[in-house]
Amino acid sequence: MNFAVLVFPGSNCDIDLYKAIEDSIGEPVDYVWHTESDLSKYDCILVPGGFSYGDYLRxxxxxxxTNVMKSVVKAAEEGKYILGICNGFQVLTEARLLPGALLRNNGMKFRCHQTALKVENNTTAFTRDYAEGEIITIPIAHGEGNYYCDDATLKELQENKQIVFRYEAGSNPNGSLDDIAGISNKAGNVVGMMPHPERAVHEILGSADGKKMFTSILSAWREKHDAAAIR
Structure with a gap:
């Protein structure tokens, strides 16, 4: 399975993601610069955290x-797996691959610490190795992680089980609507989340709970790949 880690000017979690793939599942992974326009080689595209283009405008x-995001939109339409983390989540909402927007934290401060997340949907390709309702520990590091959408969109997210992660009740760090920490598109092949699973793949980092995200993606791809081979 081939992974791409996108790199924009200002990305700073690209190395973390690259190492997480190497260490947790050992699959081929490449850095892909924002000027690239061909992502046909890749089965999963990872959009990392950081401050792409200095977070200017929004x-x-x-x-x-960028050229690469036009190809990400195409890849999403083809059913490839897309995961946006922190700034990557923000990029996916701006590209309209996911609904809603990320606003300033309600306390107007940058928050950087471990958080408890509840797995709300374990049927996606990104969460299948978790138990539904499982509480996991994943760190955050953001100033604009306050997820917002209108009432109609929230109802749709709830009804379609597109809310993948919530902050554990009473521990919402940013004022995010409905305690949302991560969502998917309707098809379930695009997920965005503010917490950083790539920073939680070894116990020495404080948690290894993020590793299951990457093992989930690999097992989902293998199942899909094997089924296609049989046909």
């Missing part, structure tokens, strides 16, 4: 116009 607002 977080992720400039990155959406």
């Amino acid at each position: 977080c992720g607002a400039i990155a959406q116009f």
Whole structure:
């Protein structure tokens, strides 16, 4: 399975993601610069955290116009797996691959610490190795992680089980609507989340709970790949 880690000017979690793939599942992984336009080689595209283009205008607002994001939109339409983390989540909302927007934290401060997440949907390709309702520990590091959408969109997210992660009750660090920490598109092949699973793949980091995200992706791809081979 081939993984791409996108790199924009200002990305700073690209190395973390690259190492997480290497260490947790050992699959081939490449850095892909924002000027690239061909992602046909890759089965999963990872959009990392950081401050793409210095977070000018809005977080992720400039990155959406890059050559590589046009190819990410195409890859998503083809059913490939797309995961956006922190700034990557912001980029995916700006590119309209996911609904809603990320606003300033309600306390107007950058928050950087471990958080408890509840796995709300374990039927996606990104969460299948978790138990539904499982509480996991994943760190955050953001100033604009306050997820917001209108009432109609929230109802749709709830009814379609597109809310993948919530902050554990009473521990919402940013004022995010409905305690949302991560969502998917309707098809379930695109997920965005503010917490950083790539920083939680070894106990020495304080938690290894993020590792299951990457093993989930690999097992989902293998199942899909094997089924296609049989046909």
